[in-house]
Amino acid sequence: MPSFDVILLHPPAIYDFRKEPLFPGALGRNAETVQFTKVPIGMLSIADYLDRHGYKVVIDNLGDRMVNEPGIDVENHLKNLSAKVFAIGLHFQQHSPGALAMASLCKKLHPHSLVILGGLTATCFHHEIIEKYPCVDGVIRAEGEKPLLELLRLLEKRDRLGDSPNLTYRSLEGEIRSCPLMPASTDLDDYVYTRFELLTPQNSIYAEDSCHRWSLEVCRGCTYNCAICGGSAHTYRTRLGMDRPAFRSPQRIVSDIKDLNERNVRFIGLYQDPRMGGKRYWQELFALLKKEKPEIERLSLDLLIPADENFIREVASIGREIILHLCPDTGSDKVRRILGRPYSNEALLHTMRLCHDYRIPVTNFFSVGLAGETVEDVGKTWELWAELDAMNEDARRHGHYGDIDATVPIGGQILGPIVIDPGSPAFDDPQAHGYTLLYKNLEEYVAGLSRPVWNHWLNYETTELDRASIVELINQSIEFTIDQRERHGFYSEAEAHYERCRVEADRVVQKEVDALFDLTDEREKRARIIAMRKNLDQLEKTRMTFL
Numbered sequence: 387m388p389s390f391d392v393i394l395l396h397p398p399a400i401y402d403f404r405k406e407p408l409f410p411g412a413l414g415r416n417a418e419t420v421q422f423t424k425v426p427i428g429m430l431s432i433a434d435y436l437d438r439h440g441y442k443v444v445i446d447n448l449g450d451r452m453v454n455e456p457g458i459d460v461e462n463h464l465k466n467l468s469a470k471v472f473a474i475g476l477h478f479q480q481h482s483p484g485a486l487a488m489a490s491l492c493k494k495l496h497p498h499s500l501v502i503l504g505g506l507t508a509t510c511f512h513h514e515i516i517e518k519y520p521c522v523d524g525v526i527r528a529e530g531e532k533p534l535l536e537l538l539r540l541l542e543k544r545d546r547l548g549d550s551p552n553l554t555y556r557s558l559e560g561e562i563r564s565c566p567l568m569p570a571s572t573d574l575d576d577y578v579y580t581r582f583e584l585l586t587p588q589n590s591i592y593a594e595d596s597c598h599r600w601s602l603e604v605c606r607g608c609t610y611n612c613a614i615c616g617g618s619a620h621t622y623r624t625r626l627g628m629d630r631p632a633f634r635s636p637q638r639i640v641s642d643i644k645d646l647n648e649r650n651v652r653f654i655g656l657y658q659d660p661r662m663g664g665k666r667y668w669q670e671l672f673a674l675l676k677k678e679k680p681e682i683e684r685l686s687l688d689l690l691i692p693a694d695e696n697f698i699r700e701v702a703s704i705g706r707e708i709i710l711h712l713c714p715d716t717g718s719d720k721v722r723r724i725l726g727r728p729y730s731n732e733a734l735l736h737t738m739r740l741c742h743d744y745r746i747p748v749t750n751f752f753s754v755g756l757a758g759e760t761v762e763d764v765g766k767t768w769e770l771w772a773e774l775d776a777m778n779e780d781a782r783r784h785g786h787y788g789d790i791d792a793t794v795p796i797g798g799q800i801l802g803p804i805v806i807d808p809g810s811p812a813f814d815d816p817q818a819h820g821y822t823l824l825y826k827n828l829e830e831y832v833a834g835l836s837r838p839v840w841n842h843w844l845n846y847e848t849t850e851l852d853r854a855s856i857v858e859l860i861n862q863s864i865e866f867t868i869d870q871r872e873r874h875g876f877y878s879e880a881e882a883h884y885e886r887c888r889v890e891a892d893r894v895v896q897k898e899v900d901a902l903f904d905l906t907d908e909r910e911k912r913a914r915i916i917a918m919r920k921n922l923d924q925l926e927k928t929r930m931t932f933l
């Protein structure tokens with residue numbers, strides 16, 4: 387059994403989702419899809435940084451293992467690992483229950499190792515974690531690379547925790563100590579995101595049978611301030627000490643893509659909008675992509691706001707298959723303004739037309755349940771959705787997407803509920819942003835996210851709508867999207883019928899489970915929830931008989 391200095395663990399969202407009756411409803415197709423098994427991209431740069439500085443490190447994607455090796459005995463797996471430090475990722479809030487469960491297991495199985503948490507959510511709740519969860523020895527706040535290196539150096543000197551940059555920990559006297567943050571990164575050129583050999587299992591990078599796709603980041607941070615986002619400029623400033631995003635230079639991005647080519651990856655994504663770096667930045671990036679000609683079969687780019695013709699023309703001139711992602715979130719200009727992205731439907735539609743003129747497909751994401759949103763506003767979202775579907779249909783009919791629509795599911799727009807991220811503007815001042823928080827601290831997140839049905843995973847209400855109304859509007863919006871998909875030929879009649887049955891079944895589950903919460907007999911409650919899960923599983927199976 388090799389011994390590591392650090393094992394970085396990416397947890398499942400719920401431990402143990404394989405044994406719990408879960409109803410992810412609008413949030414995912416099944417329990418596996420809501421385990422969020424992608425490691426935060428920053429875990430790779432942490433692993434590389436420590437490795438380059440002489441420490442033995444590996445990332446263990448435990449969430450992915452549990453999804454893809456259903457029989458895995460997690461306790462046994464953890465018992466067979468050996469490390470001085472178990473550094474568990476609590477980046478995405480969805481992992482709150484799973485990360486703490488893993489921390490508790492690591493402490494139980496390896497009482498002499500240190501258990502550290504890190505990531506955006508851990509950063510927001512650092513004090514509470516050390517106060518309430520004795521299985522966690524420390525939290526590394528903000529960026530992880532340099533502070534973890536400092537921590538390992540400290541451990542070499544004194545073999546136990548002490549003051550170290552970005553660390554919150556319990557002193558020997560039981561006092562909670564929060565050490566100051568190191569200066570934040572001003573650029574990302576010292577980091578490496580492509581050392582796949584430091585990640586296990588290897589097939590958690592991309593499944594063997596899928597196309598080899600990897601994404602790189604343009605920057606760390608954001609210049610926007612969307613009310614519900616825990617990666618907003620506000621969060622990075624208040625929690626990570628970062629006043630502006632740190633960019634990766636165009637030269638490094640192009641050399642990253644060449645590295646990826648060596649690893650047989652040619653489907654490349656760039657996270658975050660390169661326009662955030664200014665005109666000179668994106669022009670240089672696009673010019674280098676044209677000049678250096680890294681192999682790219684498809685490039686996907688994020689547009690955080692609409693774009694003008696100059697930009698779209700430059701994107702098209704890169705000369706590869708391009709896909710753009712633009713998230714209007716709502717069809718109401720008013721709601722989008724309250725969210726913090728003040729652009730109009732008109733500007734969005736103009737960008738879509740431009741993209742189609744240059745034969746670039748665009749995917750759009752919508753959500754339901756934003757502050758300021760009324761039933762009428764959701765109607766506007768449906769109208770915009772239908773208009774975008776009609777535009778896409780037209781572009782496809784005219785062959786404007788070339789081969790691309792055979793491989794990209796341009797199956798209409800994408801819909802998802804929202805949650806309020808810890809550390810977001812709305813989390814810090816809910817009233818001013820039109821929200822009421824239902825979970826305010828980590829303990830409440832863990833309790834809410836551990837409930838069996840997805841409507842309880844929504845952590846807020848708005849001034850306009852209570853949680854039950856938001857959930858019903860989400861259900862109705864899903865029904866609308868099913869109609870649209872059937873209309874545009876993405877669902878057959880039987881598939882659409884099946885999808886409508888799923889929504890109806892989900893409504894029944896929500897009602898039944900809500901009613902069960904009044905039961906005082908916990909065993910009976912659990913037995914009845916399990917029975918409901920089994921009935922639904924049966925429904926999934928019978929589907930096969932009519933398709």
Ligand code: B12
Nearest residue numbers: 422423424426427428473478479504505529530616617657
């Ligand atoms: C690109 C992106 C994605 C990409 C890639 C995600 C990925 N693999 O990292 C995609 C589109 C796949 C994605 C998906 C999701 N995302 Co996202 N995503 C982003 C975005 C826009 C940028 C992320 C980024 O590049 N960060 C910079 C990189 C370098 O650093 P990093 O990953 O943050 O890691 C550093 C630190 O956080 C820390 N750290 C991280 N983990 C750990 C662990 C330890 C032990 C330590 C010590 C430190 C540490 O150190 C790292 C290096 O310095 C952010 C918004 C933003 N502005 O940050 C949202 C964001 C991170 N995503 C978020 C969410 C919620 C999700 C989803 C759960 C959404 C959903 N419901 O499906 C999924 C989860 C997917 C999964 N895990 O399977 C939230 C998280 C908020 C929260 N507190 O929970 C954010 C902040 C904003 C948002 N609402 O979208 N996302």
Ligand code: SF4
Nearest residue numbers: 608610611612615618
């Ligand atoms: S949701 Fe808004 S604030 Fe968050 S990363 Fe995207 S654009 Fe930036």
